[in-house]
Amino acid sequence: xxxxxxxxxxxxxxxxxxxxxxxxxxxxxxxxxxxxxxxxxxxxxxxxxxxxxxxxxxxxxxxxxxxxxxxxxxxxxxxxxxxxxxxxxxxxxxxxxxxxxxxxxxxxxxxxxxxxxxxxxxxxxxxxxxxxxxxxxxxxxxxxxxxxxxxxxxxxxxxxxxxxxxxxxxxxxxxxxxxxxxxxxxxxxxxxxxxxxxxxxxxxxxxxxxxxxxxxxxxxxxxxxxxxxxxxxxxxxxxxxxxxxxxxxxxxxxxxxxxxxxxxxxxxxxxxxxxxxxxxxxxxxxxxxxxxxxxxxxxxxxxxxxxxxxxxxxxxxxxxxxxxxxxxxxxxxxxxxxxxxxxxxxxxxxxxxxxxxxxxxxxxxxxxxxxxxxxxxxxxxxxxxxxxxxxxxxxxxxxxxxxxxxxxxxxxxxxxxxxxxxxxxxxxxxxxxxxxxxxxxxxxxxxxxxxxxxxxxxxxxxxxxxxxxxxxxxxxxxxxxxxxxxxxxxxxxxxxxxxxxxxxxxxxxxxxxxxxxxxxxxxxxxxxxxxxxxxxxxxxxxxxxxxxxxxxxxxxxxxxxxxxxxxxxxxxxxxxxxxxxxxxxxxxxxxxxxxxxxxxxxxxxxxxxxxxxxxxxxxxxxxxxxxxxxxxxxxxxxxxxxxxxxxxxxxxxxxxxxxxxxxxxxxxxxxxxxxxxxxxxxxxxxxxxxxxxxxxxxxxxxxxxxxxxxxxxxxxxxxxxxxxxxxxxxxxxxxxxxxxxxxxxxxxxxxxxxxxxxxxxxxxxxxxxxxxxxxxxxxxxxxxxxxxxxxxxxxxxxxxxxxxxxxxxxxxxxxxxx
Amino acid sequence: xxxxxxxxxxxxxxxxxxxxxxxxxxxxxxxxxxxxxxxxxxxxxxxx
Numbered sequence: 001x002x003x004x005x006x007x008x009x010x011x012x013x014x015x016x017x018x019x020x021x022x023x024x025x026x027x028x029x030x031x032x033x034x035x036x037x038x039x040x041x042x043x044x045x046x047x048x049x050x051x052x053x054x055x056x057x058x059x060x061x062x063x064x065x066x067x068x069x070x071x072x073x074x075x076x077x078x079x080x081x082x083x084x085x086x087x088x089x090x091x092x093x094x095x096x097x098x099x100x101x102x103x104x105x106x107x108x109x110x111x112x113x114x115x116x117x118x119x120x121x122x123x124x125x126x127x128x129x130x131x132x133x134x135x136x137x138x139x140x141x142x143x144x145x146x147x148x149x150x151x152x153x154x155x156x157x158x159x160x161x162x163x164x165x166x167x168x169x170x171x172x173x174x175x176x177x178x179x180x181x182x183x184x185x186x187x188x189x190x191x192x193x194x195x196x197x198x199x200x201x202x203x204x205x206x207x208x209x210x211x212x213x214x215x216x217x218x219x220x221x222x223x224x225x226x227x228x229x230x231x232x233x234x235x236x237x238x239x240x241x242x243x244x245x246x247x248x249x250x251x252x253x254x255x256x257x258x259x260x261x262x263x264x265x266x267x268x269x270x271x272x273x274x275x276x277x278x279x280x281x282x283x284x285x286x287x288x289x290x291x292x293x294x295x296x297x298x299x300x301x302x303x304x305x306x307x308x309x310x311x312x313x314x315x316x317x318x319x320x321x322x323x324x325x326x327x328x329x330x331x332x333x334x335x336x337x338x339x340x341x342x343x344x345x346x347x348x349x350x351x352x353x354x355x356x357x358x359x360x361x362x363x364x365x366x367x368x369x370x371x372x373x374x375x376x377x378x379x380x381x382x383x384x385x386x387x388x389x390x391x392x393x394x395x396x397x398x399x400x401x402x403x404x405x406x407x408x409x410x411x412x413x414x415x416x417x418x419x420x421x422x423x424x425x426x427x428x429x430x431x432x433x434x435x436x437x438x439x440x441x442x443x444x445x446x447x448x449x450x451x452x453x454x455x456x457x458x459x460x461x462x463x464x465x466x467x468x469x470x471x472x473x474x475x476x477x478x479x480x481x482x483x484x485x486x487x488x489x490x491x492x493x494x495x496x497x498x499x500x501x502x503x504x505x506x507x508x509x510x511x512x513x514x515x516x517x518x519x520x521x522x523x524x525x526x527x528x529x530x531x532x533x534x535x536x537x538x539x540x541x542x543x544x545x546x547x548x549x550x551x552x553x554x555x556x557x558x559x560x561x562x563x564x565x566x567x568x569x570x571x572x573x574x575x576x577x578x579x580x581x582x583x584x585x586x587x588x589x590x591x592x593x594x595x596x597x598x599x600x601x602x603x604x605x606x607x608x609x610x611x612x613x614x615x616x617x618x619x620x621x622x623x624x625x626x627x628x629x630x631x632x633x634x635x636x637x638x639x640x641x642x643x644x645x646x647x648x649x650x651x652x653x654x655x656x657x658x659x660x661x662x663x664x665x666x667x668x669x670x671x672x673x674x675x676x677x678x679x680x681x682x683x684x685x686x687x688x689x690x691x692x693x694x695x696x697x698x699x700x701x702x703x704x705x706x707x708x709x710x711x712x713x714x715x716x717x718x719x720x721x722x723x724x725x726x727x728x729x730x731x732x733x734x735x736x737x738x739x740x741x742x743x744x745x746x747x748x749x750x751x752x753x754x755x756x757x758x759x760x761x762x763x764x765x766x767x768x769x770x771x772x773x774x775x776x777x778x779x780x781x782x783x784x785x786x787x788x789x790x791x792x793x794x795x796x797x798x799x800x801x802x803x804x805x806x807x808x809x810x811x812x813x814x815x816x817x818x
Numbered sequence: 819x820x821x822x823x824x825x826x827x828x829x830x831x832x833x834x835x836x837x838x839x840x841x842x843x844x845x846x847x848x849x850x851x852x853x854x855x856x857x858x859x860x861x862x863x864x865x866x
Contacts, residue, residue, distance in 0.1 A: 106854065107861055125851045176844050183840045191833060195826070214823050218830075 012039065042108075070150070072333045072396075073143040082142065082158065090120070091137045094130050095149065095156035109154065116140060116148055131156075178295075182288045185230040188222045189281035195219050199274045216268050223261070223277040231257055231284045247430035249466055252437070256461035257283065260778075263454060276454075276778075283462060283782040290786020297793050313723045313730065315339075315346060318390065328397045328723075335393045339384045340545040341569050342701040344723050347397045349378045354389030355567075358382035387543040387567040429466040437461050440772040452774030459771040463781040464764055465788050472756030472792055479800035480749055487809050488732035489742050496728045499712050500746035502693045505686055506640055507706075509679070509698030510650035510660075511609060512547030513716050513736075515627040522555040526613075526621020537613065540577045540584055544569055545701045548609050552623050571702060572651045572675040574611075585614045589653070592619065609652045627656055632737030634663040639740045641668065645692070649674045649682060649706075680705040687711065697731075697739075700724040741807045748803040755799065756792055763788045 012028040023030045030039065072078055085092040097109070109131050112122035118140025123132045131154075135145060149156055195215045231254075238254035241247060257280060264275030314325035318336040328346050331337065336352065339345055345358070357369035360382050369385045372378065378391060437460035444453035477494035484491060491497065508514055529537070538556035541549040566578040574587010585592050592612035612622045640646050647669035648660065654672035661670070671682065679698075683706050686694045693711045696703065700715030701724060707713030708726040715724060718733035731739070767784060770776040843849070 106857055110858070124854055172850065176847075176849070179844045179849055180841060183837060183844065187833060187837045191830060210820060211822055214826070218826070 070143045070146045070332075073146055074141065079142055086137060089136060089138065090134060091142070092132070092134050093142070093145075094132045095146075095158075097129055097131050097149070097154045097156055108152065115152070116145070119145070175295075178288065178292050181230045181233075182285070182292060185226055185281060185285040185288055188226045188230075189278070189285045192219050192222050192278045192281050195222075196274065196278045219275070219277050220265070220268065223264075223280060226281045226284050227257065227261055230288060234287075247434075249430065251430055252433050252461040252464065253287070255434075256458045259454075259461075260458055276458075279458075279778045282779045286779060286782035287462075287786060290783065290789070294786055294790050294793065297790050313346070313717050315343075331393050331397050333393055333395055337391050337393055338542075339389050339391060341384060341387055341543055342545050342704075343384055344725075345378050345380060345382050345384065345391060346723065347380050348394045349380075349391035350394060351376050351378055352390045352392050355386050356384060356389045356391075357386035359385050387569075425466055425469050429464070429469075433460060433464045436464075436768060436772065440774070444774055449774070455776075455778070456772050456774035459774075459776045459778055459781040460768060462778060463767040463771045463776065463785055465760070465767075465785045466764075469757060469760050469764075471789070472760065472796060473753050475793055475796040476749055476752045476756065476800060479797055480746065483800065483804045483809060484742060484745070487738070487742065488735050490730040492728045496712060497746050497749045499693065499728070500695070500743055501750060503644065503695040503712060503743065504692045505645045505647065505694040507683060507686070507694060507696045507698075507710070508637075508646070508648045509696075509703050509706075510648055510656070511627075511652060512699045512702075512718070513697055514629055514633050514648070515547075516630050516718070516733075521626040521628070522552060523624050523626075524621060525624070526619070529621070536579060537584075537586070540567075540575065540579065541586065543567055543577070544575050547699060547702075548611055548625055549575075551625055552611060555623075583616050585617075586611055588612065588651075589622075609655075627659075629663075630733065630736060636737045636739055637664050637668075641665070643740075647671070649679050649698075651675065651702075676702065676705055679703060680709050682706075683709045697736075700727055700730070738809070741809055745803060745807045745809055748800070748807075752796060752799045752803065756796055759795060760788060760792060 009029045011030050025039065026043070028039065073082075079086070083091050083093050106124045109124050110122050112133065113119045116135075118137075119133060119135045121132075121134040124130070125132070131149075133145065140148075146156055146158070195218055198211070198215060234250045234254045234257065237248060237250040241251055260276050260280045260283075264277045264280065267273035268275045268277075313328050315328055315331060316323050316338040317326040317331065318338060323338060326335070331347060337345075337347075337349065351372050351374050353374065356372040356376075356378065358372060358378055359369045360379070370382075380397075437457045440456040440460055441453040444450070444456055474494075477497050480497055481491050481494065491500075534556050538553050541553045541556075544550075567575065568577075569575045570587070570591065573591040574585065576586075577584045589610065589612050592614050609625045609627065610622050611625070613620055637646055641664075645668075646664075648664075648671070650656070650670070650672050651674055652672060654670075657670060657672065671678075674682070679696075683694055683696055686692050687709065695712040695714065696706050696710035697714045697716060698707060700707065700717070704724050704726040707715060707724070707728075712729065713727040714729045714731050715727035716733050716736060717723075717730050723730070731742075763784075767776075767781070767788075771781065
């Protein structure tokens, strides 16, 4: 195999360009050690045909594959949760591997027994992206197995709740049941058709009584399993809805089936006709097939909210190499996390250092902070309110849990403008259908056409389908959310899409949103600081989560947090602390200066932000932080200004006003020296007095109140723990410059929903108008109804994806190769 | 003519046999995954 060398070197394993590293091994180029390792493993085991199946087929494994990460798999408790079977010699487990994407994955994974002698058997289910492994736990531990999979680039998605597995088992069972029901219905349908044939062709001539008797009873006999077994779901669901004094879509179908059955029995045994049992079996057969197809389609286009990528949020983790930000999905048990003032603890943990005052208001609604001793347990979702603490994580982060608390206070308020309309449809559609059916039947009876009357009644009941109306919004929003998620724009729920499309005003916070907290140019003026003093200042500033404090801490090199005797952060102003009998005060000029006695010669900065420092009421110096604006941010604001009213709020002094006005123009409102509650009031005034739907984009922690007040509060996530339930969306900082695309895409939600509505109205109108004439065959009705449901699924899917392509947001950014 | 009755019963029994076969195939999980076997068939095993 010749090595692939072009102007840019391409990794032999995964096909990415080799940017930072270019590792050569056996004349082949690799972009990282991980890819090289996979190649080595494959090569050693003579499995290089992998590369013949597809060119550069591999996923490059995450760089930090440490078996330490899977240490928790050695715990017996967790093993029992994960393993499906284990008797010490044989263990079985099913992994969910979202990375499975092509036939080479399938091939490689099924060769697992050759890579690993402890593995006895490996089987892939390609559609569900699952790998079923049988292994010998005495030869290979679960932890080794998982690390091994991670090593070859297929890190399993371990779900520790057995509920997920149970629900999958139930799903598999119902799938089998549906297939069986279709089979039985088909069998009965075919045979009833065959036996009805003499009646159809007899055409006046008398069929022999014995045969007639025999056929009649056989048909009735065959129709029993159709009604009582195959169609049982319709009856059960109709009955359940009746019990709650409400009519669902299955109710008219169940009614139609009962009417057809009753009337057929009456005709057959009173010798007044031949009955419609063949139609009955046909209706059930086609309906079941339709529902099955609908299910299949939905599964294919599943909006995998469950397996979505994680929020782009990072937490500071203490490692031997120092304090590093780590994405929350990579937090593993026993990691030491640093939680700053106002930050949310993302995972169940134990307090190991600092004064914890945990506010559980997001979890329990009780906002009185709980003081905890070292060693005490902290639940995920609590908010630290007293400086910096260190905690030891006990689990991995459960995003589903975080999403739940995020959505908690929203349960009662999920009213979109369409939802009232939908409620109305859901309530009265069935009654309307019953009324139309009855009217048609009465009309045809008065015309003396009892045959047509019965036909009209049954077909009206069957052909009408409100699901298309009811599901259009759900499907559309589901698709939009999952597409935006892939762009690292996380919406709290479907309601946010609608709110996004109504936004008129966009308010930006400056520091940390327009500007970058990294790569700041920092300078210091004032008394020279001794190195212990520097460490001490860094240690105090570490307690704050404000972007400027963070920037300065980075500049001074982070230290371990100091033991503060007293700490207080005044939001938007600064912090005070007592350390070693000294009173430190750091923050804005006015905050620091108002108590100081000694005059000072320092002049305020003319550009950027600043942080003044006083010790024992003596100003000793100040840091100046020049603002670095994010890439493309001014272009974004220019684009946004064509459509929206843009304003900027900043807690800093107006030193940057000139720069901003030069870049953005003078027509945008810019307010400086805004305290958090002033920001909040500004938004409040926009929303309630000017009735303008406002979107606030800011720091999740320092602007929480403003984010909550705004109709759409977007928290910017930039390598720090800015998760706050007060926001409606989280946007990764590096995607901020595409905000206008995201808004434009969200705005397509309504047209798509209305289009789907129109489609299903037209369908129902045409279907019903045929049905009332009594000329529509019940078979066709039974085929049409599920078809319309399927077509709405496909319609919303293709329309949202078409819109996504139009606005350039169909390129996945997070789910591609690492 | 009563032979038709016998014929019908016999045909029904045969059809019922197929229904049972179908039942068994669903129950033993042959419809659980309809994609993987098709892909698996195209690999030639040069290991043995």
